[in-house]
Amino acid sequence: MARCEQCGNDYHKPLEITQGGQTHVFDSFECAITAMAPRCAVCDTRIVGHGLEGGDGAVYCCGHCAQRAGVKGRA
C-alpha cells in the first residue's frame, strides 16, 4: 500500500515513478501527470509528450510556442 502524493488515495497498485533519483508514488497516471508533467512556458499547456526544451531550461508544448518564446531552430 502506498499513498498517492497528489491526491492522498491509499491504493493497492501504486505507480512508482523515479525522476532524477527521486521516487514519486501515485495511484493513477492522471495524478502522476498532474504532479509531474511540466507546463509550456508560453501557453501553460501541460506537456505529457516530449515537448521542446529551450536553451534556458524552459519547456514548450510545440514548435510554435518555442518560436514565440524566441527559441531558434527547434520547430
Ligand SMILES: [Zn+2]
Ligand atoms: Zn492520486
Ligand SMILES: [Zn+2]
Ligand atoms: Zn505552448
